[in-house]
Amino acid sequence: MIQPILVSLKVASLALILIIAASLLLVRLFTEKEFRGKDTLETLIMLPMVLPPTILGYGLLLLFGRHGFLGKPLFALFDASLIFTWGAAVLAAFIVGLPLMYQSLKGGITAIDEQYIQAARTLGLEEERIFWRIKLPLARQGFISGLALALARALGEFGATLMVAGNIPGKTQTVPIAIYFAVEAGRYQEANILLGFMLLSSLGLIYFITSKRRGRRTC
Amino acid sequence: MLEVSVQKKLHLFHLDCTFKVGREVLAVTGESGAGKTSLLKMIAGLMQPDAGRISLHGRELYNQDNLDVRTQDRKLGYVFQDYALFPHMSVEDNLFLAQKVKDEAQVRELLGTFGVDPLAKRYPHEISGGQRQRVAFARALVTKPDFLLLDEPFSSLDPQTKERLYKEFHNFRKEWNIGALLVTHNAVEAQILSDKVLEIRDGRVVREKFNHLKGRILEIVDEEYYKELVIEALGTRLSVVKPEYFSFANYRENMQVAISIKPENLILTKDARIGTCGGNRFGGVVKHVHRTRRSTKVELQVGEETLLCALGLRAADRLDLKKEDHVVCLLAEQDVEILNTLD
Numbered sequence: 001m002i003q004p005i006l007v008s009l010k011v012a013s014l015a016l017i018l019i020i021a022a023s024l025l026l027v028r029l030f031t032e033k034e035f036r037g038k039d040t041l042e043t044l045i046m047l048p049m050v051l052p053p054t055i056l057g058y059g060l061l062l063l064f065g066r067h068g069f070l071g072k073p074l075f076a077l078f079d080a081s082l083i084f085t086w087g088a089a090v091l092a093a094f095i096v097g098l099p100l101m102y103q104s105l106k107g108g109i110t111a112i113d114e115q116y117i118q119a120a121r122t123l124g125l126e127e128e129r130i131f132w133r134i135k136l137p138l139a140r141q142g143f144i145s146g147l148a149l150a151l152a153r154a155l156g157e158f159g160a161t162l163m164v165a166g167n168i169p170g171k172t173q174t175v176p177i178a179i180y181f182a183v184e185a186g187r188y189q190e191a192n193i194l195l196g197f198m199l200l201s202s203l204g205l206i207y208f209i210t211s212k213r214r215g216r217r218t219c
Numbered sequence: 220m221l222e223v224s225v226q227k228k229l230h231l232f233h234l235d236c237t238f239k240v241g242r243e244v245l246a247v248t249g250e251s252g253a254g255k256t257s258l259l260k261m262i263a264g265l266m267q268p269d270a271g272r273i274s275l276h277g278r279e280l281y282n283q284d285n286l287d288v289r290t291q292d293r294k295l296g297y298v299f300q301d302y303a304l305f306p307h308m309s310v311e312d313n314l315f316l317a318q319k320v321k322d323e324a325q326v327r328e329l330l331g332t333f334g335v336d337p338l339a340k341r342y343p344h345e346i347s348g349g350q351r352q353r354v355a356f357a358r359a360l361v362t363k364p365d366f367l368l369l370d371e372p373f374s375s376l377d378p379q380t381k382e383r384l385y386k387e388f389h390n391f392r393k394e395w396n397i398g399a400l401l402v403t404h405n406a407v408e409a410q411i412l413s414d415k416v417l418e419i420r421d422g423r424v425v426r427e428k429f430n431h432l433k434g435r436i437l438e439i440v441d442e443e444y445y446k447e448l449v450i451e452a453l454g455t456r457l458s459v460v461k462p463e464y465f466s467f468a469n470y471r472e473n474m475q476v477a478i479s480i481k482p483e484n485l486i487l488t489k490d491a492r493i494g495t496c497g498g499n500r501f502g503g504v505v506k507h508v509h510r511t512r513r514s515t516k517v518e519l520q521v522g523e524e525t526l527l528c529a530l531g532l533r534a535a536d537r538l539d540l541k542k543e544d545h546v547v548c549l550l551a552e553q554d555v556e557i558l559n560t561l562d
Contacts (some may be wrong), residue, residue, distance in 0.1 A: 116303055118297075123361070137307045
């Protein structure tokens with residue numbers, strides 16, 4: 001019973017690290033640079049927010065399957081496929097969590113009063129330093145909210161994960177998948193315990209966001 | 220010397236300004252939306268002009284041939300209207316951030332200059348508006364800028380704090396000997412704090428006023444029907460006669476005062492024999508003659524000060540002034556305006 005929880009935590013935390021790194025990179029790219037195809041690329045990042053998880057999972061299956069556009073060269077290089085591994089669960093969690101983190105962080109950064117950025121420039125700060133020392137701390141609320149939302153989404157991911165990672169106990173069976181199969185098999189006690197875990201973790205995350213918002217400092 | 224000649228199409232008008240300013244304070248006044256802040260932002264590199272040229276101490280910062288030095292490399296100090304202190308950093312961290320190598324002694328010294336060193340560990344939201352303004356000035360000087368750009372730095376302060384900070388501004392300017400461009404919509408503030416005032420309306424310079432001077436009261440004559448102040452300014456003694464209802468109660472001898480002489484009130488002559496029937500009279504040297512279609516502006520060197528004189532076209536033709544000409548300036552006693560005390 002503990003195994004789905006451990007798998008979920010492993011998958012979600014790894015996905016979260018990837019989500020943070022990708023969001024920081026993408027937000028910098030989209031808020032500081034102008035380039036062709038910017039809108040198209042941004043639409044693609046946001047797409048998982050509106051697509052049903054099963055369609056997303058099927059898309060990933062087509063893309064990363066042995067004969068897929070990305071799966072084929074990966075198989076040729078490493079003689080292994082991502083599909084039905086815990087890596088695929090991480091990928092699914094990453095894809096669904098990224099737009100939430102990206103959107104929230106970008107919203108936080110674009111809401112910063114432009115005067116702070118201009119003041120930093122007049123003080124001789126390079127754009128790199130402005131991002132880390134001014135923009136990111138001032139967009140703290142957006143960052144924290146995004147983090148919590150992405151983590152919640154990664155922990156709760158079901159449809160896409162089931163399609164690309166399957167239901168392998170101890171390997172790819174996350175809590176939502178375990179609940180589904182426990183209920184299907186009539187193992188209600190197991191389902192209830194896992195439900196409790198999901199409820200507690202979700203409540204914890206919401207409490208975390210609310211308390212951080214209340215502690216916000218303004219000037 | 221900051222030399223600016225910029226053109227920019229804004230929402231409501233076309234901004235077109237040309238001026239230069241050395242180690243003095245140039246105040247840019249005008250109503251809201253006249254283009255004052257846009258002008259400041261163009262100088263700082265925060266907004267790009269459509270055409271023109273900006274240079275500082277001979278170093279080009281912008282020209283229309285594709286030169287546009289980054290804000291970070293312009294070496295300009297900028298004090299924002301709302302100070303723009305970083306709210307997530309303490310007062311001292313706001314200053315440390317601007318240093319390439321952390322120099323605690325410099326930060327302490329700067330905070331000390333502005334009397335805010337006891338607030339070093341506080342956050343901007345924990346200090347008053349006047350204290351925030353002092354921190355903003357200290358922060359703008361951390362990078363040892365070549366010139367200061369001040370965007371209405373006194374506008375959000377109460378009158379008492381404002382008056383105290385005017386004096387501090389005077390003192391700090393004296394100590395640092397740095398040129399500044401002060402944007403303000405307050406004409407009195409412009410007169411008190413600056414050496415020269417540039418009034419802009421709809422993006423164009425409509426008036427250029429010099430002649431804001433500092434002086435010291437030598438003598439106060441306050442009799443029933445006659446009131447006179449004798450002020451030491453322009454390297455000479457200036458008599459200031461005030462109407463009988465004017466109170467001298469706020470003045471005392473040796474007090475520093477700010478005075479203003481309107482360019483159109485100065486009379487120039489090359490004939491040393493002409494007097495003023497008891498008015499003020501002093502010599503000056505022509506530095507620059509600027510002729511426009513309607514009038515002629517003459518920049519004069521009087522002692523260590525620069526005075527601006529506005530002449531009518533006929534008077535200008537009659538005098539035929541050229542650079543380095545020696546002239547006599549005549550000024551009526553009632554045309555010297557006392558703006559403020561500086562002590």
